[in-house]
Amino acid sequence: MKEIETFLEDKKVRPTAMRVLIYKYMAEKEIAVALADIENAFTKADRTTLYRTLKTFEKNGIVHQIDDGTGITKYALCDKGCNCEIEQDLHLHFHCLNCNETVCLTKHKIPHINLPEGYLAEDVNLVVKGICEKCSGQ
Amino acid sequence: MKEIETFLEDKKVRPTAMRVLIYKYMAEKEIAVALADIENAFTKADRTTLYRTLKTFEKNGIVHQIDDGTGITKYALCDKGCNCEIEQDLHLHFHCLNCNETVCLTKHKIPHINLPEGYLAEDVNLVVKGICEKCSGQ
DNA sequence: CCAATAAATGCACTTCCATTGCACTTTTTA
DNA sequence: TAAAAAGTGCAATGGAAGTGCATTTATTGG
Numbered sequence: 142m143k144e145i146e147t148f149l150e151d152k153k154v155r156p157t158a159m160r161v162l163i164y165k166y167m168a169e170k171e172i173a174v175a176l177a178d179i180e181n182a183f184t185k186a187d188r189t190t191l192y193r194t195l196k197t198f199e200k201n202g203i204v205h206q207i208d209d210g211t212g213i214t215k216y217a218l219c220d221k222g223c224n225c226e227i228e229q230d231l232h233l234h235f236h237c238l239n240c241n242e243t244v245c246l247t248k249h250k251i252p253h254i255n256l257p258e259g260y261l262a263e264d265v266n267l268v269v270k271g272i273c274e275k276c277s278g279q
Numbered sequence: 280m281k282e283i284e285t286f287l288e289d290k291k292v293r294p295t296a297m298r299v300l301i302y303k304y305m306a307e308k309e310i311a312v313a314l315a316d317i318e319n320a321f322t323k324a325d326r327t328t329l330y331r332t333l334k335t336f337e338k339n340g341i342v343h344q345i346d347d348g349t350g351i352t353k354y355a356l357c358d359k360g361c362n363c364e365i366e367q368d369l370h371l372h373f374h375c376l377n378c379n380e381t382v383c384l385t386k387h388k389i390p391h392i393n394l395p396e397g398y399l400a401e402d403v404n405l406v407v408k409g410i411c412e413k414c415s416g417q
Numbered sequence: 418c419c420a421a422t423a424a425a426t427g428c429a430c431t432t433c434c435a436t437t438g439c440a441c442t443t444t445t446t447a
Numbered sequence: 448t449a450a451a452a453a454g455t456g457c458a459a460t461g462g463a464a465g466t467g468c469a470t471t472t473a474t475t476g477g
Contacts, residue, residue, distance in 0.1 A: 270402040
């Protein structure tokens, strides 16, 4: 708990009770979470607070946003060295069509993409859909 | 015009006037189009018709849907050999942050992605964002 | 310690786009 | 040519993201 507080402070985010809880929640879950998930977990808190907390976390490099193609924005904690901004550091995301969960495959960097002459890449989004190990093992 | 009709018939889609026009419109544009684009081009037709036309086209392998991360669903004509379903055939999409246009880079197949043990890939979505050749050349 | 200020939170509302239900029209077919 | 099917148009719904403003809570300088 204390560690979370100091962690947030390091990231220049004031560690309010709500923020610590949300961080804790996301750290315990190992999958990417949607705003609605957090809403369900913290029914006493207002949607807006949760929403803005995520935006604050995002702005300060605590979480990154994931577009997994479901149309629902997901968020996941950044790894220690996760430089979401740097192209080379981008990892891919896996969305399971069975359990509907999305995970960061942090170890799997996106391979270099060759583009035609004249195209300049600034950002890459790679989502693989299929069956995750949890679901395929059953 | 006649070719479009027979083409649609080949795809088991009844070539109504509207459908032929929409197909023609998409063929002339070389970029992926949003429903709103088509709406603007065909102000006399109803949104729903255009929407359902795209869905019909999609179901019959005439167009494929593109999620370029803008939150707006785009559609593009499939190439002759575009087997949208087959993983190996998936091409990548490029979204220009300047002109906001999205194109299929049909020639650029998605490289094989190595996944951890237990993960089964069924579909891959790869979107590169940056500056397109039209915009970078200026 | 207290007042002034800034940050965080909650509520209500808006916007935007995708999607659907139902009625009406046009086309197909038996 | 009548019945059925497919296509089209209008209106409404739904879900999620985002915003304005008032209120509460925390911070800080005197």
